[in-house]
Amino acid sequence: MRVKKQLGLIASVVAVALILVACGGKSDSSSSTKTWSRMEGDVISSMDSSVVTDAISGQALVDTMDGLYRYAGSDLEPAMAKSIVEPTANGTVYTFKLRNAKWSNGDPVTAQDFVFAWKRSIDPKTKSQYAYLYSGIKNADDIIAGKKSPDTLGVKAVDDKTFEVTLDKPMPYFGTMMVNPVFFPQNEKVVKKEGKKFGTSSDAIVSNGPFILKNWNGTGNSWNEVRNKNYWNAKNVKLDKINVQVIKDPSTAMNLFQSGKLDDAALTGAQATQAKSMKEAQALKQATTFYLEMNEKKVPALKNAKLRQALSMTLNRKEFIDKVLNDSSIPAAGFVPQGLAKDPKTGKDFNKEAAESTAKYTKYDDKEAKKLWAEGLKETNTKSLSLELLTDDTDVAKKSAEYMQSAFEELPDLKINISTVPFKTRLTRSQNGQFDLVISAWGADFPDPITFLDLFTSNNSYNNGKWGSAEYDKLIQDSKTTYATDPEKRWDALLKAQEILTEQQGIIPIYQRAQTHLVNSKIKDLQYSPANMYNFVNAYLK
The missing domain is CATH 3.90.76.10 (Dipeptide-binding Protein; Domain 1)
Structure with a gap:
């Protein structure tokens, strides 16, 4: 499912319930109305x-x-x-x-x-x-x-x-x-x-x-x-x-939590760093991958795999997480996140198994990036590129875009212009192909790699950048048909598909989110699912 730019702990193919530490409460559970106050981005x-x-x-x-x-x-x-x-x-x-x-x-x-x-x-x-x-x-x-x-x-x-x-x-x-x-x-x-x-x-x-x-x-x-x-x-x-309540600024979120007006605050940046030392802090690891989509239909030069690979290699994902997000997020080695699924034969994590052969394409390598960029420009007969980077208008989205702008412009003859728009506008523009580059995110709908990999088959409605691979399409189709009842062959087909997507950088995976939250300890039995959703049934205020 598409994830808001400010957007549980998933082990193997499942998620576990949130474990909330003891701290001072915020909600007035002594009143006749038991109310929980949370935020969205x-x-x-x-x-x-x-x-x-x-x-x-x-x-x-x-x-x-x-x-x-x-x-x-x-x-x-x-x-x-x-x-x-x-x-x-x-x-x-x-x-x-x-x-x-x-x-x-x-x-x-x-x-x-x-x-x-x-x-x-x-x-x-x-x-x-x-x-x-x-x-x-x-x-x-x-x-x-x-x-x-x-x-x-x-x-x-x-x-x-x-x-x-x-x-x-x-x-x-x-x-x-x-x-x-x-x-x-x-x-x-x-x-x-x-x-x-x-x-x-x-x-x-x-x-x-x-x-x-x-x-x-x-x-x-x-x-x-x-x-x-x-x-x-x-x-x-x-x-x-x-x-x-919609809150786009993390400092506002922290202030509202500290003043007792918010029971669950999602934080990034300086506020996330500050919150790590607080008793109420939670690190919510999600089956969610943030990625960069490149519009090959609008910008034909981006059909060149070397240009896409260069953009990926010029991103220092760990530095980005440390400087911009300041949370426990994980550099993405592929589109399918860690902890979503395990090999039915060996028990190995899908993400880690796929990365064994493709890690170099998501590893920071400024020298190799510039080499590939020069080769890609020559192959596409392009002297220079000026691209618009589309993102949301939240604080973390703007800072993310600024970091990427600085990183990408290290590549010769590349100019990046940032366009920040409201969330709904970004969705509409993405769906209509009105972008050059766009920062997107996807969260698991269910605990299986297909919920991620299906998105970038040639005719999928979510494939906004129009990347395509006949081999990739066949592997995804085989996983649904020929190998549907053969777990090991199905796994191998999906693994190969992930490897193709990563090697070709059909999309550029950036990070898997582990978001810092401040949570009122009075909430009990609040659970989080493999589909990245809270379940408030059975949750109560102590």
């Missing part, structure tokens, strides 16, 4: 689960909606489904029995709500960038290509409480995908009533999850999430209210 872009791509909106949807499953720390648990389902028909049919649950307007949640939502999400008219996740479900590929109607998707409501999914082929990670908002149900009556307004404000949605979104007008810098009394598991929702 920017605004919610949408609450339409079919079109959401960013982590901020994704967190709001996870707070207010339930799909078939939900992560509780490292464990996948039933949510709308009564149980974790094992497929039948050689791994191609999933039959979900649904709970008796209600929407926040009192309507029952039915199997038809899933059928409607899934068909709407895959419909090309909806323009869902996550439609590709449906690939593997019967007829999905033909629907995405416009060859078949969305009504032919392999889903059906057997009855009000039985939802059946038929796959074209087995998908070993199918169950873990169900936590992604694009697979959440939708109330057809509400969607059709609201029309284009659906998902644009808290008055134009309904919830079936732990909380109900309040006081969000579509652009506001603050919103509230109030306990949903109609939630099927309401007895285990201990918080009455979550207040969320």
Whole structure:
């Protein structure tokens, strides 16, 4: 999932719960209302689960909606489904029995709500960038290509409480995908009533999850999430209210935490350095990679691999983390982050195994960078390049861009101009190809390398820079088809794909985030998932 530029600890293929150290509390849990106050780096872009791509909106949807499953720390648990389902028909049919649950307007949640939502999400008219996740479900590929109607998707409501999914082929990670908002149900009556307004404000949605979104007008810098009394598991929702405030400046975040107005503050730079000595400090390691995307369609010279490799090698990732982020982030040796998956045969970490053959392409080497840059300019018959670096308008984003500008301009005949824009504008410009270079980030949707590597197949909607490799495409496709039920061969195919992406620098991986937080110690049982999302069910204030 796309990550805000200011954006758990994941071991092997899972994440563990946050462990919160003892410290002075901030929230007034002695009052009748148990409230948690947290921050985000920017605004919610949408609450339409079919079109959401960013982590901020994704967190709001996870707070207010339930799909078939939900992560509780490292464990996948039933949510709308009564149980974790094992497929039948050689791994191609999933039959979900649904709970008796209600929407926040009192309507029952039915199997038809899933059928409607899934068909709407895959419909090309909806323009869902996550439609590709449906690939593997019967007829999905033909629907995405416009060859078949969305009504032919392999889903059906057997009855009000039985939802059946038929796959074209087995998908070993199918169950873990169900936590992604694009697979959440939708109330057809509400969607059709609201029309284009659906998902644009808290008055134009309904919830079936732990909380109900309040006081969000579509652009506001603050919103509230109030306990949903109609939630099927309401007895285990201990918080009455979550207040969320957009804070782009880390010094403001620290001041609000210290004054008792914020319970969870995410910090970077000098504030992160200062916070490390505080009792409330947490280092939240995430399955999230920040990377630089280069627009090969807009700037044809960037099709040259040597120019891309030179840009990568001129970045001193460790110095960047130490000088700009000042947190526990990790220099990225590849796009798939550390701790996401282990070799089914040897138990070795995917990231580290891939880096054995490609580490030189992400290692700082100023001399080699200049050599490759000169060769690349000559091969493309280019005398000089002037490129715009697009990023968000937060404090850390601006400082990141300035560092990269300085590093890149060490290369001869290269000029970098920085363009800082609001988060939603950066997303739109990225999606429309209106950039030369753009700083982006991706967080795991589920604990499998495919959630990262799928993005840069030639026709993926997230491949904004239009890098392409026929060999890479085939490896990704083979991992989903030919090797879908052979864990070792599938692993080898994905490993080779990662190596190609890194060697070619189809995108330039920069760092894996381990963000510094200051957290009120009164919160207990707050968990963090492999999909980089908090789960506030069961969390309580001591």
